Each structure stands twice: as C-alpha cells, then as structure tokens.
Amino acid sequence: MDPPGPGPGSKPRPKPAPSSVSLKSDHSKDNPLYFREPPPEDQREPGPKEQLDAIFTRLEEDILTFVKEQLQRLHRLLVSEYPESSSESEEEQSSREAVLNITLDFLRRMKQEQLAERLSSRSSVGVCRDKLKSHLQQRFNCVFEGVAKAGNSAPLHQIYTELYITEGGASEVNQEHEVRHIETASRKPAATETSTTCEDLFKGPAHRHQPIRAELTEEQGTQTKSKEENESIFNKAMQSVKTTFTKFFVPIREEPSEEGPIRAELKEEGPIRTVLTKGVAGVGKTVLTQKLSLDWAEGRAHQDVQLLFPFTFRELNVLRDTEYSLVELLHHFFSQTKGLCSFQQLQVLFIFDGLDECRLPLDFSRTRVLTEPTESASVEELLVNLIRGSLLPSARLWITTRPAAANQIPAECVSMVTEVRGFSDPQKEQYFRKRFRDEQQATAVISHIKSIHSLYIMCHIPVFCWILSTVLLHLMETRERRELPHTLTQMYIHLLVVQAKVKNIKYHEGSGTDLHWTPETWEMVRSLGKLAFEQLQKGNLIFYESDLSECGLDTAAASVYSGVFTQVFREEPGLYQDTVYCFIHLTVQEFLAALHVHETFFSSGENLLPTPHSSESPEAFYRSAVDQALQSPNGHLDLFLRFLLGLSLSTNQSLLPGQLTYTGSASTNQETVKYINQKLNEEGLSAERSLNLLHCLNELNDRSLMEEIQRVMTEGRLSGLYSPAQWSAVSFLLLSSDSDLGEFDLRKYQASETALLKLLPVVKASTKAILSGCGLSPLSCAPLASVLSSSSLTHLDLSNNDLQDSGVELLCSGLKSAPCRLHTLR
Incomplete structure (x- = not known):
C-alpha cells in the first residue's frame, strides 16, 4: 500500500537539505527493504x-x-x-x-x-641395496696401506686399528702447520673430551653406547611364518x-589457520644430519670412511641406513664441467641403483671424503636453490644443495677434511664436528704388534720408538707408523746391521733407500743387498724433489696433469715414478682415465723438497730460498733457511727446516750413496747450532717456533742445551733460569716426559711472565693451570686467550695478577670461542 499523501490545504513539504546519504538510502527510509529468506542449509556455499x-x-x-x-x-x-x-x-x-x-x-x-x-x-629398494652392498664389499674389503697400486693391498679388517675420535670443536679455519696438531695430539686425552666411534656418528647423546641389537643368523632370516x-x-x-x-x-x-599455510613443528630435536670430521693428513680419515662403508655393506653397523654412497672429492673434481641431476649422478657412480627413480623417501647416507682436495667453488651464498633430485645442475650446485639440506633433507652426510679447509662448510650446515686424533699410545703399540708378528722384533721396535720423542710424537699418525714399520722391518730383515734411525731425517732417508732397492730388484733383478744408486734412480729422485718443492711453495698437496706440466714433468714420467716409488709417490685413476698424483703424506713431500733444495745448492751454488745474506757460503745457506722458516706463516716450513738441517750431517749424507756429494763440515754445523741458539734467545719468538728450533737441534745431533736443562731440573735449580732458550728447553722436556700434565703450576718453576710465555705449550697440554701471583700483565692475556680457544683447559687460576681491563677484554675473546672448554676461572 502506498503511504498517504499530504491532505488538502496542507503546506508543501520543504525540500530536504543536501546530504551525504545516497538517494537510494534516502528513498529506503520511506520504502523499507524486504530480504529473501535464507537458502536451505544444504544449498549454502561452503566456507573456508x-x-x-x-x-x-x-x-x-x-x-x-x-x-x-x-x-x-x-x-x-x-x-x-x-x-x-x-x-x-x-x-x-x-x-x-x-x-x-x-x-x-x-x-x-x-x-x-x-x-x-x-x-x-x-622390495625394489632391497634389491638395489643388496647389489650396492655387494659392490661396496668388493671395493673396500681390501685397502692399500700407504700405496694405491695393485698387488700391495691388505684385508681391511686385518690391518685396521681403532682410531681415537673426539666430539666437539668448531668448523673454523686453522692454518697452523699440521705437525703442531700432531704434537698437540701426542698428549693424553683430557678428561673433558668426549670420544666417539664411527658406529655412533649419527646417534644423539641419549642413544650412544646402547647395546647393539642382535643380528639375525642366515638360518633365522630365512624362516617364514604361516599365512x-x-x-x-x-x-x-x-x-x-x-x-x-x-x-x-x-x-x-x-585448528585451521587464518594467517597462512599450516606449518608442522618438530616436537623434539631431530637426528644429526651432517657430521664434519677434521684430521691432519695421514691420520686415517679415508680408511675410516672405508671401514664404515664396509661395516654397512657387511651388516655390522648403520643398518637403519637403506643406501650408502661413498664419494671422494677427487673423483667429483673430474666432473666439475658436467651437469647431472642428483638421480643421474647416483646412477652414474653406482649403477646398482638404476632400478630406483627416487631417493626422497629413503634413508640415505652420503660420504664425501677429502674436502681439502675439493676444486669445486662451493659458494653457499650465491648458488641457486634446488629441491628436485631430477633437476639437472652442475656438480657444485648439487653438492651445495645437498649440504645445506635443500636436496634430500632427510639424508645424512659425513664430510671429512683437513683442518685448514673446514671453514668451507658454513657452521649452520653442520650438525656436529668431530676430530680424528689418530692413534692413542696403546693403539700405537697395537699397530706395531700387528705389523711385527715376531714378538721380540715388535718389543724391540716399540722400545726404540718410545725412546725417541720426535718419532713417538709422529706415531700418532697411522701413515707415519706405516713408514716406520716399513723402514725398521727392512733393516731387521736384511744383513745390514746398521743402527736404527734416531731422527726424522734418518727415517726418511732410509725410506728412500728402501724404495730405491725395491726398484732395482724389480727392474734389474738384483738381490737387494749389493745394489747401488744408478743415474736413472737419481734422476727420478731429483724430479720428484723438484715437483715436491715447487708444489709445496704453492701450497698444493695433490697434483693434476696441469700441475705436472708447470713443473716440467710429463704424465708418462709421472706414471713411471708412481710405479717405481710406489710408497713415496702415487697416482689414483679416477673417472674418464683422469689421474690425480700425490705423495703419501705431507712429510714425504717436505723431505723430498728439502732434499731438492739442499742438493741444488751444493751442486750448482743456487740457493732456492730467498735470503738477505750476501754470502753464498754453506753457513749463510743454513742461516737463510732458518730465517725463512721463522718468517713463514704459521710454521709451514717448520718440518722442511728440520729435514734440511738434518741433511747437513755427513753421517746422514753417507746413507745416500751415489751422485749426491755435499761439502758440509763439522764447523758449518757448529755455526748453524750457534745461530739457532741465538734465535732462541731473541725476544718475541713464539713458543711453538722455539720448540721447532729445539727439534732442529736434535736433527743436528746437538743436545747440549737439553742436557744442561735436564741437570738443572734434576737438581731443582729452576729459579736460576733466565734466558728464553732455557725456558723453551724446559717446555720441550716437560712435553717429552711421560708424566701426566693434568695440573700445571707455574709457581713450581718460576713465577714470571717470561717463563709463562715460553711454557704456554705446557699450559695448552694441561687441563688445569695455576698462574696465581705470578706477576702477569696484560701482555700475557692475548697468548692465554689463544690457548683457551685451542686446548682442553678446564680450570684457570689467574688471581693476584695485575691484568687490568685491557687484559680481561683480551681473555674474553678466548672465552667466547666455540672450542673453549673452561669451567672454572679465578
């Protein structure tokens, strides 16, 4: 019904004033809206x-x-x-x-x-797994100890000796010469260190050291249940x-979310994904990866892993210019898995051995993200995405490296860091008793090695144990009744002699007892020495064909060297016949480099080491070598110097008969000893460099300083010591002793800053250091901070010393470092 209009005679309605209300709204005031009835429930549009x-x-x-x-x-x-x-x-x-x-x-x-x-x-996964296990058993059942040539292999289980592995530490760069790592590792393990094994690498702390589940016998495994x-x-x-x-x-x-995609949250900490294992050259990292692979293949460990893929960076380097998808890469290296098109739902373990040898530019900041295992990319991109978890996030990774290359992997990509320390003292003895089956021979060898500190330290490295056993076994089995080696130089000279005789027996059918050094043999030694020195200067420890060409060597000659001096130099064929060359250990390369520099000077008068000395005399030559070693960054020429000075002795030169003729003399050696003692007393020389110079004196057969300090320590007259050289000798003797350095009290020796700075290696080898009331100043704090960041020290007493605010700030830098294990600070 329409509303009634205005009656007769009524005044007209005034025009409304302008309004912001729409006409429609204005009209609706007089004409109310009518809504339709809501649709039935089953016809309504569903909500989110x-x-x-x-x-x-x-x-x-x-x-x-x-x-x-x-x-x-x-x-x-x-x-x-x-x-x-x-x-x-x-x-x-x-x-x-x-x-x-x-x-x-x-x-x-x-x-x-x-x-x-x-x-x-x-299942199809099981079939591929069994094929892969069979392949890995054949591949790793026998390994090459020290060499990589057919005919020199040995069963892994027969030669394997357990290694000491510790947990903890940071994946940070460490540029020290590895001989310092060896000398640090020579001390007894600290009580605070947590050891681990290959079997426990990917287990959380709560699951460690649990009883291993009993394995099924073959008969039990074939039993079937009824339908x-x-x-x-x-x-x-x-x-x-x-x-x-x-x-x-x-x-x-x-619980639908209105704010975005639903996200699942882990209720508890997940398993360890990526383990980074550090260790110096020759400490046994590669053998560890082979042992784990063989244990998995034979059903002894890591059976929760469905597929295990061991890689080396050496073989991946060969593919640096090739593109694959991850699936294609796995099929390429492990054809046993070609029946599988996807690995995303499987528990997979990747082993990448030798990060320090990687020649791929692993760029974690700019490499594109890959998530699909079927997407093609460069090998570098595949590696980066595997490590950071974009590809196969459920996979486990084990990466091994030498300490200097550990920082190539970002810390956020590493779940746990471990370190291979090599052999503990009992493991050294176990190794030599395996190598020397004759009980009397084994006991004599162990006793001899224990009596020489420099050799005993190096025995923490399995490769060095192999070198020692090779030399000593040869000397004991031949009719030569020479005195057993007492220095590193003598040991490596004997190794070279042994290999020269092996060569002559192999190619000249000699008896091995009356052989002499042929011109061809010496030419090989000179070429190897030239390669060793030039590559050592560049910091290269593995060589490719291009590296050999730069050193004037062709691949045919290199192949001859590796076939003749198999224990000194080796070639490792990779994919597509590409070959990698290397010396079996850094110390072998350093020895041959020193031999090359020494022989070059005395045969041609050319000094290959830069020197400020104007004289070209032998005395100036050795002085320049000492200076160069002291100036090299982080001690990279320390061991090279030991070998070079050891070669100056006529007794050592006589072990190398043939065409090498030196003109060194006793007076020259005395001048070198005098120069080293002068350097030992210079202010500012680090404790580590001082210790290396003392090792050099040992190579020169000069023990006068050590014998003097031995008498002083025996008589208890340490308070009368004043020179830095004397305190360095005290440090050397303390580190060489069999006594436990769990607690070091500086006040027992001399409460002075001079004594502390020279005894810092002893502090580093201890777990508790008492430095209370020793007159220390801020000068001591920076070296102490360095010790805190690289030792197992748990208790430090610095009370009653005027360290000042600046000194405390320096100490804090060491306290904040990841490896610091300090519990108590006074």
Whole structure:
C-alpha cells in the first residue's frame, strides 16, 4: 500500500537539505527493504573451514585406500618367491617407497624384525641395496696401506686399528702447520673430551653406547611364518597406519589457520644430519670412511641406513664441467641403483671424503636453490644443495677434511664436528704388534720408538707408523746391521733407500743387498724433489696433469715414478682415465723438497730460498733457511727446516750413496747450532717456533742445551733460569716426559711472565693451570686467550695478577670461542 499523501490545504513539504546519504538510502527510509529468506542449509556455499575439511576428508580416504592396496601388494610380495621389479614413474615409486618405510617401521615396533628384514630385501629398494652392498664389499674389503697400486693391498679388517675420535670443536679455519696438531695430539686425552666411534656418528647423546641389537643368523632370516600369522600381522600394521593418519589429520581440521599455510613443528630435536670430521693428513680419515662403508655393506653397523654412497672429492673434481641431476649422478657412480627413480623417501647416507682436495667453488651464498633430485645442475650446485639440506633433507652426510679447509662448510650446515686424533699410545703399540708378528722384533721396535720423542710424537699418525714399520722391518730383515734411525731425517732417508732397492730388484733383478744408486734412480729422485718443492711453495698437496706440466714433468714420467716409488709417490685413476698424483703424506713431500733444495745448492751454488745474506757460503745457506722458516706463516716450513738441517750431517749424507756429494763440515754445523741458539734467545719468538728450533737441534745431533736443562731440573735449580732458550728447553722436556700434565703450576718453576710465555705449550697440554701471583700483565692475556680457544683447559687460576681491563677484554675473546672448554676461572 502506498503511504498517504499530504491532505488538502496542507503546506508543501520543504525540500530536504543536501546530504551525504545516497538517494537510494534516502528513498529506503520511506520504502523499507524486504530480504529473501535464507537458502536451505544444504544449498549454502561452503566456507573456508568446510572446504578444508572436505579436502582432507577426501584426502584421508584416498590415502587410506592407497595404503591398503600397497599393504596387500607387500603381503603378496612377501609370500612370493621372487623379488620385486618395477617400471613405475618416479611419483608412483616415491609414494610406494613411503608406504614401504612406514610398514617396515610398524613391523619393527611390533617386534617382527625377521619379517621386516625379508620384506625389505624383496622390495625394489632391497634389491638395489643388496647389489650396492655387494659392490661396496668388493671395493673396500681390501685397502692399500700407504700405496694405491695393485698387488700391495691388505684385508681391511686385518690391518685396521681403532682410531681415537673426539666430539666437539668448531668448523673454523686453522692454518697452523699440521705437525703442531700432531704434537698437540701426542698428549693424553683430557678428561673433558668426549670420544666417539664411527658406529655412533649419527646417534644423539641419549642413544650412544646402547647395546647393539642382535643380528639375525642366515638360518633365522630365512624362516617364514604361516599365512594366517602374516595376515594377522599385516592387518595390525594397516590398523596402526590408519590410526596414525587419523591422528595426523584431526588437529588440522580442528585448528585451521587464518594467517597462512599450516606449518608442522618438530616436537623434539631431530637426528644429526651432517657430521664434519677434521684430521691432519695421514691420520686415517679415508680408511675410516672405508671401514664404515664396509661395516654397512657387511651388516655390522648403520643398518637403519637403506643406501650408502661413498664419494671422494677427487673423483667429483673430474666432473666439475658436467651437469647431472642428483638421480643421474647416483646412477652414474653406482649403477646398482638404476632400478630406483627416487631417493626422497629413503634413508640415505652420503660420504664425501677429502674436502681439502675439493676444486669445486662451493659458494653457499650465491648458488641457486634446488629441491628436485631430477633437476639437472652442475656438480657444485648439487653438492651445495645437498649440504645445506635443500636436496634430500632427510639424508645424512659425513664430510671429512683437513683442518685448514673446514671453514668451507658454513657452521649452520653442520650438525656436529668431530676430530680424528689418530692413534692413542696403546693403539700405537697395537699397530706395531700387528705389523711385527715376531714378538721380540715388535718389543724391540716399540722400545726404540718410545725412546725417541720426535718419532713417538709422529706415531700418532697411522701413515707415519706405516713408514716406520716399513723402514725398521727392512733393516731387521736384511744383513745390514746398521743402527736404527734416531731422527726424522734418518727415517726418511732410509725410506728412500728402501724404495730405491725395491726398484732395482724389480727392474734389474738384483738381490737387494749389493745394489747401488744408478743415474736413472737419481734422476727420478731429483724430479720428484723438484715437483715436491715447487708444489709445496704453492701450497698444493695433490697434483693434476696441469700441475705436472708447470713443473716440467710429463704424465708418462709421472706414471713411471708412481710405479717405481710406489710408497713415496702415487697416482689414483679416477673417472674418464683422469689421474690425480700425490705423495703419501705431507712429510714425504717436505723431505723430498728439502732434499731438492739442499742438493741444488751444493751442486750448482743456487740457493732456492730467498735470503738477505750476501754470502753464498754453506753457513749463510743454513742461516737463510732458518730465517725463512721463522718468517713463514704459521710454521709451514717448520718440518722442511728440520729435514734440511738434518741433511747437513755427513753421517746422514753417507746413507745416500751415489751422485749426491755435499761439502758440509763439522764447523758449518757448529755455526748453524750457534745461530739457532741465538734465535732462541731473541725476544718475541713464539713458543711453538722455539720448540721447532729445539727439534732442529736434535736433527743436528746437538743436545747440549737439553742436557744442561735436564741437570738443572734434576737438581731443582729452576729459579736460576733466565734466558728464553732455557725456558723453551724446559717446555720441550716437560712435553717429552711421560708424566701426566693434568695440573700445571707455574709457581713450581718460576713465577714470571717470561717463563709463562715460553711454557704456554705446557699450559695448552694441561687441563688445569695455576698462574696465581705470578706477576702477569696484560701482555700475557692475548697468548692465554689463544690457548683457551685451542686446548682442553678446564680450570684457570689467574688471581693476584695485575691484568687490568685491557687484559680481561683480551681473555674474553678466548672465552667466547666455540672450542673453549673452561669451567672454572679465578
């Protein structure tokens, strides 16, 4: 009905004033709106929550249907007589592998270990795993000890001696010469250090040292259950899987997020993903990776890993200009896995050995992100994405490296850092008793080595133990009754002699006792020495064909060298016949480099070391070598200097008969000893450099300073010592002794800053240091901070010293470093 209009005679309605209300709104005041009745409930558009619920209800139905079908398939596979073969797509295979892993997990929870093992072995993953295990057993059952040539291998289990491995530390750069790491490792392990083994590398602290689950015998593994029992087990497994999915979906339906995608949060800390293991050259890192691979292949360790892929950076370097997808790369190196198109749902362990030898530019800041294992990329991009977890985030990685290259991997990509320390004292003895089966010989060798501190220190390195045993075994078995070597120089000269005789026996059918150095042999030694020196100057420890060309060597000659001096120089064929060359250990390269420099000077008068000395006399030559070693960064020429000075002795020169003729004399050696003692007393010389100069005196057979300090220490007259050289000798003797340096009290020796600065290596080797009331100043704090960041020191007493604010600030830099283990600071 229309509203009544104005009556007769009424005044006209005034025109309304302008308003911001729309005409429609104004009109609606007089004409109220009528709304339609809401549609029935079943015709209304679903909201976001209802849509999500519907999606996941359908998803749950589809997944449970798929899981049921797959469980039935696995059941059929288990009762079949044949393993599985599949030609499915990658997506289908990935889903099936996921269900397989869930099934195996629940079977093991139900204590059905035998059934889980049988099912795993019959699946396509199991077939590939068994082929891979067989391949790795053949590859690592025998290893080359010190050499890499056919005919010199030995069973790994026969020669393997357990190594001392510690947890902790930072993946930071360390540019010290590795001989210093060796000397640090020669001390007894600190009580605060946590040791580990290859078997425990990827276990969390709560799971360590747990009893190992008993392995099935072959007979037990082949036993089968009845059809009814199997069906009952699978029905229970399917119900468990269904319950798991239901629990997973319910919280998502009940708690939809309006702020963005739903994110799953881990309820507890996940397993260790990436382990970075540091260790000096020759300490046994590669053998450790071979041991772990063989243990997995033979079913002794890491059986939760389905596939294990051991790589070396040497072989990956060869592919630096090639593109692969991750799947293609794995198929390329391990053809046994070509039946698998996806590795995303599998528990995989990658081993990357020798990061220090990597020639790929691992750029973690600019490398593009890859998430699909089927996407092609350079080998460098694949490695970077594997390490940072973009590719196969569930995979485990074990990377080994020498300390100087550890910082190539960002700290955030490393779950745990470990360090291979080499042999402990009992392990050294165990190694030599394995090598010398004759009990009397073994006892004599061990006694001899223990009596020479410089040799005993180096025995922490397995390769050096091999060098020692090779030399000593040869001397004991031949009719030569020469005195056993007492210095490093003598040991390496004997090694060269042994290899020269091996060469002559092999190529000239000699008897091995009356052989002499031929011109051809010396030409080989000179060429190897030239290569060693030039590459040492560049910092190269592995060489490619281009490196050999730069040194004037062709590949044919290098192949002859590696075939003749197999224990000194080796070639390692890689893919596509590419060859990598290296000396078996850094010390061998340093010895041959020193031999080259020494022989060049005395044969041609050319000094290959830069020198400010105008004289070209032998005395000036050795002085220039001392100066160069003291000026080299972080002691990189320390061991080179020891060998060079050791070669100056006529007794050592006589061990190298042939064309090398030196003109050194006793007076020249005395001048060198005098010059070294002068350097030892100079202010500002670091404690480490002082110790190396004392080792040099030992190579020169001058023990006068050490004998003097030995008498002083025996008589208890340490308070009368004043010179830096004397305190360096005290440090040397303390580190050489068998006594436990758990607690070091500076006041027992001399409460002075001079004494402390020279005894810092002793502080570093201790777990508790008492420096109270020793007259220390801020000058001591920077060296002490360095000790805190690189030792196992747990207690430090600095009370009653005027350190001042500046000194405390310096100490704090050491306290903040990751490796610092200090518990108590006074």
